[in-house]
Amino acid sequence: MSNPQTATKPLLGIGSCLAGNEVRYNGQSKAPNPYVRQLGEQFEVRPFCPEMGAGLGVPRPPIHLVGDVDALRVLDVDTHEHDHTAAIADCARRFLDSTPDACGYILVKGSPSCGFERVKRFNDKGNLVAYDAQGIFAAALAQADPLLPLEDDGRLNDPGLRESFVTRACTYHEWKQLKAQGLTAGRLVDFYSRYKYLVMAHHVPAYKTLGPMLAGAGKRDADELGEEFIATLMDALRHRATRRSHSNVLYHLSGYLKKQISSEERQRLKALIDNYRTGLVPLIVPITMLQHHFANNPNAYIAQQAFLEPYPDELQLRNVV
Structure with missing residues (x-):
């Protein structure tokens, strides 16, 4: 947030x-x-x-x-x-x-x-x-x-239902703020850039649909495209994210660190993600480690990702999933 x-x-x-x-x-x-x-x-x-x-x-x-x-x-x-x-x-x-x-x-x-x-x-x-x-x-x-x-x-x-509801509510809030500014092709692409990995965590088919949908954004009416886009994105977030799907995103994000952290640190991060995938630790554990590494190795693209903080940390939803 x-x-x-x-x-x-x-x-x-x-x-x-x-x-x-x-x-x-x-x-x-x-x-x-x-x-x-x-x-x-x-x-x-x-x-x-x-x-x-x-x-x-x-x-x-x-x-x-x-x-x-x-x-x-x-x-x-x-x-x-x-x-x-x-x-x-x-x-x-x-x-x-x-x-x-x-x-x-x-x-x-x-x-x-x-x-x-x-x-x-x-x-x-x-x-x-x-x-x-x-x-x-x-x-x-x-x-x-x-x-x-x-x-x-x-x-x-x-x-799981609580996490899905809060994720969708925060996303819809940001979407309404974007619409108030006025939709453009560039703003639609920027919005999806923030939500790309969050969508991947919830519904891979939608992830594969939304990229091509926006590929020709400048050739379509922005409001018409926006309606199709947000309907697809919000429907994707209705699907429950799983440990497997979250882990897939975590592995993707860790790939941005392969040249920035040592081999030993990469192994420790992979072990944490594996521990999450198998149910030994909650999602907050590998997320916190990723945020630590990106704080030390800033990446502007990753810093904007809604997946890392889709809702207020105070809700502690990732402490139980």
Whole structure:
């Protein structure tokens, strides 16, 4: 996050109940897990409750999802006479319009409005059918801005999902800052130069696609190319990076040091990367050693690589992956 474009904190939307506000149907809040609290310390957060936004008030009758997966409605539990589907879905566009700098959203597990996945689905008689739905607001957010990273508080307990979400949020933040400056062929190429190895760590096919995509950047409309480019890049970052894929990038980066450090130092660095690949040490160990060597042997190209610092170190995500 050392790039000048990331001087401001990325902005995340967050379910208002997770931010400590007593906006749930029963007038209570929801205690955030430690990872949500940690993100709140490193990002700017904007609380929002689509059920309050839809005018349901507090306290309010409970609601749930009813119908087929592709034709869900949000109905009151007791009578099924009050349909809040459109009002809650409309809140997605209202949130995005009022918060154009949002680069991600922390949803609320299990919520009929804000659940990311596996939300309870009922039939018209009120009987539980399955845990296979997505909240109406969450689905509307994904439709309104397919690039916006989404996770719920429950899924953020998973280190890999948490790392992917934060990586995408920080990337989207920097992309929005770049767009605000105005896209040009040169800026697109420079942006990808920063993200090249991060993309390689997450999805090699996208890595092989993006280079040729930008090869003729000056011959295409920059905005049109930019849309295709960022959609491919953000989709690549949805894929979980693995120890094997991270190690592949680490070996690539270490190749820039082959003439700068001694044979003994190269062997120690290779051993650390191997120890990471086999699960003996976390990613932060070989990353720290690489940063140490590049501090002593500066390389302007490597210094700009987002892979080395894709998000704030304070999140300690690379201490566990």
